[in-house]
Amino acid sequence: MPNRACPIVLLLAALARLVAGESALPPGVVNSQKPGDVPSTPAESLALITAAPGFTVQQVAAEPLIAQPIALTFDQRGRLWVAESFSYKGYVGGSWSDDAKDRISILEDRDQDGRAEVRTVFTAEASRLSALVCGYGGVWACMAPNLVFIPDRNGDDQPDGPPEVVLDGFEFTKAGHRLVNGLIWGPDGWLYGLHGIQGISQVGVPGSGQRLRLAGGVWRYHPVHKLVEVVCEGTVNPWGLDFDDRGQAFMCGVVLAHLWHAIPGAQFERRYGQNSLPNSYELMKACVDHQHYAGGAWDRARAGKVVDVAGGGHAHAGLVVYQGDDFPANFRGGIFMGNLHGRRLNLDLPVRQGSGFTVSHGADELLRSADPWFRGVALQLGPDGALWLSDWADLGECHDMDGVHRDSGRIYRLSHAAKPPPPDLDLGKLDDSALVALHLHRNEWQVRTARRLLCERAAAGRPLAAAHAALRAQFADQPDCGRKLRALWTLHATGGIDEAGLMALLGHGEADVRYWAVRLIGDGAAPSDAALTALARRAKDDPAPLVRLGLASLLQRLPAARRWDIAEALVAHAEDADDANLPLMYWYGLEAAVAADAARAQRLIATCAIPKVRQFIVRRLASGDGK
Secondary structure, eight states, rough: OEEEOOOHHHHHHHHHHHHHOOOOOOOTOOOSSSTTTEOOOOHHHHTTTEEEEOEEEEEETTTTTTTOEEEEOTTTEEEEEEEEEEEESSSSSSBBBBBOEEEEEEEEEESSSSOOEEEEEEEEEEEEEEEEEOOOSEEEEEEETTTEEEEEESSSSSSSSSSSEEEEOOOOTTTSSSOOOEEEEEEEEEEEEEEEESOOOBBTTTSOOOOEEOSSSSOOOOOTOOOEEEEEESSOOOOOEEOTSOOEEEEEOOOOOSSSOTTTTTTTEEESSSSSTTOSSSSSSOSSSSOOOSSSSSTTTTSSSSHHHTTOOOEEEEEEEEESSSSSSGGGOOEEEEETTTTEEEEEEEEEEEEEEEEEOOOOOOOOOTTTOOOEEEEETTTTTTTEEEEOOOOTOOOOOOEEEEEEEOOEEEEOOOOOOOOOOOGSSOOOOHHHHGGGSSSHHHHHHHHHHHHHHHTTTTOOOOOOOOOOHHHHHHHHHHHHHHHHHHHTTOOOOHHHHHHHHHGGGGHHHHHHHHHHHSSSSOOOOHHHHHHHHHHHHHHOHHHHHHHHHTTSSOOEEEEHHHHHHHHTTGGGTOHHHHHHHHHHHHHHHHHOHHHHHHHHHHOOOOHHHHHHHHHHHOOOOOO
């Protein structure tokens, strides 16, 4: 139960902190928590956390150094950046304040004792801050209604100027706590993010008449080409996104299911509302074979022994597909999620099945808290291979009914053997060849940071011929498919491979390489006629369901008239009829083509080997609206 104290005791304690200069709150921000609710102290909260044998939990930071940590990221120097949200008002009375300002802080552990002792406030002028990443000489941040870039090109930890709005139109008045969030650099060089279903956004580059409807799910933005796209739609309130070692994306969420394989072009189930694709007819399900609560009404399944055994509850925030070099090898590839009601980390175990995955329940004992104030929100893989977790430190969560305790918040580090990163770490000082060499590192943080830095150098016009040659050699020489893909992704993202080079990979012996050749051919300019011919041949002959999934995703990126050859070859695969993803993905790619060419659609009915797709073609033709 929460600690209780009389108001005069609370006032005296607050005054004592102020006199000592220990207030974590910026000017003008006050607590709105119900009187008498006092959080556990940082020391008490740490003592209430247990970890699995062999693992250690350290409290990296707590109030008054930081408060309300809603998101975490690391820069190229291995320093921790924290998004501190003071503008969230809670579930009642409107979710966001227009007056309170949020803060971005940089934390450093210069004495290497495992606890940050230096804080630099990068900016205290953010608003509705929900996510951040570093890159391209500054910080990218979700500050609804905008995605902003805050420049710091001279690297002095102070903004060079006001935030630059790169996208606008993210809805927040209706979205509430389902705000745009989850920024992460994808393996393809795009910036990915998440969006809840409560509010419908019309997103675009400022001043552009072109708007993109976002109704929930995953979106992405290209920092150089300034393009924004929907990746997949649906779910409820996703709040955690990461990629595995083959570049497959996973997101966690609440209510319907807790984990989704974020397939490009997918139309997922949602609790209410409408996805953007017309005439989808049926929506895709999550990839899990279990749930983390006992079933029944989701809003009542938050406590009790049965819920505890199942995994702790339905609400999840923060996700990492573990690819570090600290945990034992059996954890690699496991999917970690923060469980809000269960006050723990859930671990799920993905196994390839057909075109996608079946994900089963793993352990829930790696990190657990007995503190009723513990609310894990953000999860990150660190430069040291450890997991870093933020604790919102409040009694409520997304449906917070009793106000917000604004000056509490903690950050923890869960490790098995790692030491903190050295204080002089700076990948930005490495030359191109050293960054290429880091693509072989066991810690994915090193790989992703090296890729981003090479992308930045390519965007600045720096010649990368030697780096490209080294990456091609890595791709050819490495027997491990995951390491091949690392090199391929960076080659593509930095302009080191063209369409012809990707077409040559369509016959590669590894299905994951063929899948990514398909994905990347469709990622830039419209594929050439020669590429479409090669892709149609691959759709007919490729034995891997994964590659056919990539081709199905590609269909939606093509004009309707150019989809037919690939689509006709795909739906001839009778073996895909029972796949968890392919029948619906085939239909999503076919729908616009059927509407545009009824005669060809009628002929396809006779050769389509997948009953569900045949049924949907007939249904679409029978609607007769031609839209």
